[in-house]
Amino acid sequence: MDQININTIPEPILKLVQEFSKLPGIGKKTAQRLTYYLIRTNFDDALSLSESIMAVKNNIILCSECSNITQIDPCNICNDPIRDKTRICVVEEALDVLALEKTGIYKGLYHVLHGVISPVNGIGPEDIKINKLIERVNTLGFREIILAMNPNLEGEATSMYINQIFKNKEIIITRPARGIAIGSDIEYADEITLGQAISGRQKF
Ligand SMILES: [Zn+2]
Secondary structure: OOOOOOOOOOHHHHHHHHHHHOOOOOOHHHHHHHHHHHHHOOHHHHHHHHHHHHHHHHHOEEOOOOOOEEOOOOOHHHHOOOOEEEEEEEEOOHHHHHHHHHHOOOOEEEEEOOOOOEHHHOEOHHHOOHHHHHHHHHHHOOOEEEEOOOOOHHHHHHHHHHHHHHOOOOOEEEEOOOOOOOOOOHHHOOHHHHHHHHHOOEEO
16 A cells, blocks of 8 residues: 655645745744635635735725825824823834723824833834934924833833933823733733723823
8 A cells, every 4th residue: 555645735835834834923823724624615605805905005005194004094093182192102003092092081093112122132213213313302392102012121221222212301291001911012911900990091
C-alpha cells in the first residue's frame, strides 16, 4: 500500500493558516481551526467575509481632525454640534474611543494617537499623532485635556511627554482616576469601572 504523506497540505490552506496566525490573539491551532471551518462553509459566507475585509480596508479612513477611524471626514464625533468642544480626551487607539463612548459619561472630543512613545521599540513622538494634537490644542483653545493612556510604563511616558508640552498653558490637564487596574488596557475595562474612572479624573 502506498504511504500517504500527511505533510502534503495544499498550498492555499497553508497560506490561509499563515494569514490567520498573523492576527492578534490567534495562535497556530486557532488559525487551523478557522481555515478548516472556512473550507467547510458555503461559498457565499466565505465571499461575504472576504468582501467585508476589503470594505474595511477600502472605506475606513482616519478623521483629519481627531485621527479616529471613520467612514466620513470629519468623523461623527467631531461633527456632532452637541459635543463639549472645550474638552479633548487623548487615547492610544481607536478602540479606546469605543470603550469610553460606551460609558455614556464623557461628552467631549477625542484625539487618537495611534500608539505610544516607546524608546525600546524605537517609537518616538514623531511616530504617533502628537504633532496633530499640539496643532489642535493651539488652534481650538480647549479648557481641559484628559490623558487617558493605558496605565503602564509606555502610557505613563506618553502622558508625561504631553503634560510637559502643555503644562505652561492656560489649560487643565487631567487623567482618569485609577479605577483601572495597573497593567491592564482601557480597551478591556468594564463600562462601570471606566465610567467611574473618567468622571473621577484627576489633575495630572
Ligand atoms: Zn474626528
